[in-house]
Amino acid sequence: MSCLILKLTTVELLLLCFCLQTGILGHENGPDVVTVIVKQGNDVILPCSLSTKERITSKLFDWKKGGQEVFMYDAGIHYNNGRSGQDEQFKGRVSHFPGELKSGNASIIIQNTRMEDGGDYTCDFSRLEPRQIFHIKLVVERTFKDRSGEITGAAAEPYITIVDVTEDGVQLKCQVQGAFPQPKLHWQDSDGNVLPAEEPQVSERGGHYNVILYSTVTSTTTSRFSCVVKQEDISHIVNAEITLPDKLFEDKSCPVAGALIGGWFSGALTVAAVLVLFEVAKYIKKHCKKGKF
Numbered sequence: 001m002s003c004l005i006l007k008l009t010t011v012e013l014l015l016l017c018f019c020l021q022t023g024i025l026g027h028e029n030g031p032d033v034v035t036v037i038v039k040q041g042n043d044v045i046l047p048c049s050l051s052t053k054e055r056i057t058s059k060l061f062d063w064k065k066g067g068q069e070v071f072m073y074d075a076g077i078h079y080n081n082g083r084s085g086q087d088e089q090f091k092g093r094v095s096h097f098p099g100e101l102k103s104g105n106a107s108i109i110i111q112n113t114r115m116e117d118g119g120d121y122t123c124d125f126s127r128l129e130p131r132q133i134f135h136i137k138l139v140v141e142r143t144f145k146d147r148s149g150e151i152t153g154a155a156a157e158p159y160i161t162i163v164d165v166t167e168d169g170v171q172l173k174c175q176v177q178g179a180f181p182q183p184k185l186h187w188q189d190s191d192g193n194v195l196p197a198e199e200p201q202v203s204e205r206g207g208h209y210n211v212i213l214y215s216t217v218t219s220t221t222t223s224r225f226s227c228v229v230k231q232e233d234i235s236h237i238v239n240a241e242i243t244l245p246d247k248l249f250e251d252k253s254c255p256v257a258g259a260l261i262g263g264w265f266s267g268a269l270t271v272a273a274v275l276v277l278f279e280v281a282k283y284i285k286k287h288c289k290k291g292k293f
């Protein structure tokens, strides 16, 4: 019995899906909307064409996004040849296709899309009889990249130091200074796996954030670790890497060596010095095996 109910429900669902897809249920939720997806920073064409393909060279069409004026064309006069009133956000980034006007095509191209360009647009032929309005939804997909040269407040490459070498592993410190908005940090191995870390230590001064994130890494398949800094709001990502000598993870049977290396490392060493310390570690280990420590 329960099987039968389930079957009926499935059939009904399928029917419903079919009806929705083919539009049998009509557009009770509003007009037809064309959705266009673009990656942040790329150019995008918002389509708008009269089905009649009639010449619109001397007609009026107006592109809007909510209350914002995106692009208005009126018989050859538009925002790129003297007409005023265009919203600041779109200035210098929007144009139409003059060669397409003869076939009723009022599509526009938006260059270098920004996150705030995403939303609902209308392409309105307000003087046509009957009036024609087209609805286009633009989805801008966030694209993270290094924007430190481009946006003030975008975090610079973080600073990595080795704090300590203990039985538990190698304690790494990642530090970012003077970033706004507040960045999020994480440690990952070279396979991209996010590593467990302590709670970040955040301090703020003059609207700029300093963040420190500690993580104790252990020997995995890799010895290359990176600290990744992200600022979601400005789509900024930057990272720094450190490659630890395998020896650091070996030979826990020689605690003196570990302590020595640890003590040495905690003296605020730069990443570049790691290779030198690698030699030190080797030396200590060699002597350790000989029983000198």
Ligand SMILES: *[C@@H]1O[C@H](CO)[C@@H](O)[C@H](O)[C@H]1NC(C)=O
Binding pocket: 045, 047, 049, 097, 100, 105, 106, 107
């Ligand atoms: C309208 O013009 C644009 C830009 O040239 C083009 O990509 C689009 O395919 C045209 N649309 C139609 C329906 O011809």
